[in-house]
Amino acid sequence: MLTVIRSSLLLLGMIIATILYSLPCVIARLLPYRLCFRFISSWCAFNTFWARLVCGVRYEIQGLEKIPEQSCVIMSNHQSTWETLAFPGIFPTLTWVIKKELLALPFFGWGIGGTQPIALDRKAGKRALIELVKDGRKKLALGRFVLLFPEGTRMPFEKPGKLKAGGFLLATKAGVPVLPVAHDAGRLWPSKGFLKQAGTVRVIIGDCISSEGKSAEELRDEYAQWLTQARQTLADQQAAAENSN
Secondary structure (H helix, E strand, O other), rough: OOOHHHHHHHHHHHHHHHHHHHHHHHHHHHHHHHHHHHHHHHHHHHHHHHHHHOOOOEEEOOHHHHHOOOOOOOEEEEOOOOOHHHHHHHHEEEEEEEEHHHHOOOOHHHHHHOOOOOOOOOHHHHHHHHHHHHHHHHHHHHOOOEEEOOOOOOOOOOOOOOOOOOOHHHHHHHHHEEEEEOOOHHHHHOOOOOOOEEEEEEEEEOOEEOOOOHHHHHHHHHHHHHHHHHHHHHHHHHHHHHHHO
């Protein structure tokens, strides 16, 4: 019962924050991009704080020192809403790759539109891939980090998804490295489910994977191998934490 109450309070707080932020986020588009992004990402920061306060969802990061100074393509597994809220506070100025229809959502869409995301029509097929590479290269040239979830959608904690090649193609075409990221947020904040469990989300940031001289498929395979190892590390760490309690 307590978990239901806490999860309800989390949802209520997120809804109120989204409504209150929506108009200021639209106005913030008049500011220079970095200031606009900083303001909009403060909405994300509030929600991660609120999740920690009412639901006890904390997080710890391994490998912060591995984030490069130059722009890169960040690749992460996708399990929940948590990572979309937490990552803007972890990484430098981000450009999200999102579904185009998200921009049409009241309040939320108004806000995320101010971050100048790469909004793709998933039904466009090859044309969407061309747009990803074209727009992504522009964003990377501006010194931004492009964040992709190569699984394409949120996957259950226990079931990783198939990795799509688009983001890896962007990295090879732009000549930038891939920064690999893994987390276990779905263990506490499931992809489908209302209840959030108290605990610590673990995030692992790996060494950059060079795209030089590699095809998109080779780069994807290298990330997939790293992700498999990282998931096992996260599982081992969770098992060790449970055994110590």
